[in-house]
Amino acid sequence: xxxxxxxxxxxxxxxxxxxxxxxxxxxxxxxxxxxxxxxxxxxxxxxxxxxxxxxxxxxxxxxxxxxxxxxxxxxxxxxxxxxxxxxxxxxxxxxxxxxxxxxxxxxxxxxxxxxxxxxxxxxxxxxxxxxxxxxxxxxxxxxxxxxxxxxxxxxxxxxxxxxxxxxxxxxxxxxxxxxxxxxxxxxxxxxxxxxxxxxxxxxxxxxxxxxxxxxxxxxxxxxx
Numbered sequence: 001x002x003x004x005x006x007x008x009x010x011x012x013x014x015x016x017x018x019x020x021x022x023x024x025x026x027x028x029x030x031x032x033x034x035x036x037x038x039x040x041x042x043x044x045x046x047x048x049x050x051x052x053x054x055x056x057x058x059x060x061x062x063x064x065x066x067x068x069x070x071x072x073x074x075x076x077x078x079x080x081x082x083x084x085x086x087x088x089x090x091x092x093x094x095x096x097x098x099x100x101x102x103x104x105x106x107x108x109x110x111x112x113x114x115x116x117x118x119x120x121x122x123x124x125x126x127x128x129x130x131x132x133x134x135x136x137x138x139x140x141x142x143x144x145x146x147x148x149x150x151x152x153x154x155x156x157x158x159x160x161x162x163x164x165x166x167x168x169x170x171x172x173x174x175x176x177x178x179x180x181x182x183x184x185x186x187x188x189x190x191x192x193x194x195x196x197x198x199x200x201x202x203x204x205x206x207x208x209x210x211x212x213x214x215x216x217x218x219x220x221x222x223x224x
Contacts, residue, residue, distance in 0.1 A: 003138055004145040004193075006044055007155045007181040008067065011036035013059040016177060020093050022151070023086035023120070026058040033059065036178025037066035039199040043180050045070045047145050053137070054149035055081040063178075064149040071147065080133035083151035087120030113167045123153070123167055130154045131161055138185055155181055162190045 011033030015022040029037065040063070049071035054064035056077040064075035089097045089104060098105050104117035116122045137146060148154075156170040162183065165172065174196050175181065182193035 001143045001186070003142055003185045004047070005134075005137060005141075005183050005185070006047065006049070006145070006147045007158070007183070008037075008040045008044075008063060008147060008149045009152055009155060009175050009177055009179050009181075010055075010057075010059040010063040010149060011040075011066075012177040015091070016059075018093070020091055021086050021089045021097060022059075023084055023090045024057055024082050025090050028058050029062045033177060034062070034066065036198075037063040040178050040180055041067045041070040043197065043199060044147065047071070049073050049147050050144045051076065051141065051146045052149065053078050053081060053146065055079075055083065055151065055154075057082060057151075060149045060151065064147075067147060067149065073147075075149070078133065080129045081148055081150040081154055084123060084126045084153050085119070085121040087117040089117045089120065123157075123170070126153060127157045127161070127167055130157050134158055134161075158183070159192065159195065162192060 011029045013022060013027040013029055013033055015025055015027035016033070017030050044067065050073060052064050052067055052071060052073045052075045054060045054075050054077055056079060060081070061075060061077065068075055087104075088101055092100065101117060107115040108117070113124050114122045137148070152175040153170070155175045156173045157167070159165075159173050159181065160167065160170045176196055176198055179196040179198045181195050181197070184191045184193055
């Protein structure tokens with residue numbers, strides 16, 4: 001019995017655009033991020049999705065709402081799919097982080113699996129919760145097709161766990177904003193269907209997206 005799990009990385013957020021460490025920061029989608037989310041929804045529109053799970057941060061929720069408008073499944077927020085918490089580095093550019101917290105940045109390079117900044121979370125901790133959530137989804141949705149909307153790190157972790165790649169090399173997987181990664185499971189056997197599948201936007205389309213006024217149903221995750 002095949003279970004298909006589609007991972008979608010949230011579209012570009014304001015923090016992504018500004019090249020800041022995002023982590024668990026609530027940063028909304030940019031107009032380009034909304035366009036990327038719409039393209040991901042088009043990729044999955046024929047997959048008969050029965051459930052959409054997402055991280056509770058704004059960019060993931062907005063992307064999930066965009067998918068829900070096409071896949072006809074309401075988003076379910078789960079903390080387990082949150083990106084890595086970065087503590088004091090959250091919201092800083094790399095250059096600002098190096099100036100303000102040189103020891104924390106050095107620790108991330110020296111020990112990428114267990115090292116973390118003050119108030120942050122280690123990659124090992126992220127892997128523990130994401131892999132547990134992954135097994136939970138497989139048990140709950142046997143024979144079904146579901147979507148998980150999150151950020152790059154959780155997707156890279158699941159791919160690495162399936163492929164037998166150590167956490168020190170999770171960054172080997174490229175996972176762009178708005179990309180789709182598909183994994184089919186057959187019991188204990190996993191087949192990676194696709195990684196980082198995107199519908200490329202032309203420069204003209206990107207320009208139009210940047211002038212687009214987002215729809216309130218997507219840009220207002222609180223529903224107010």
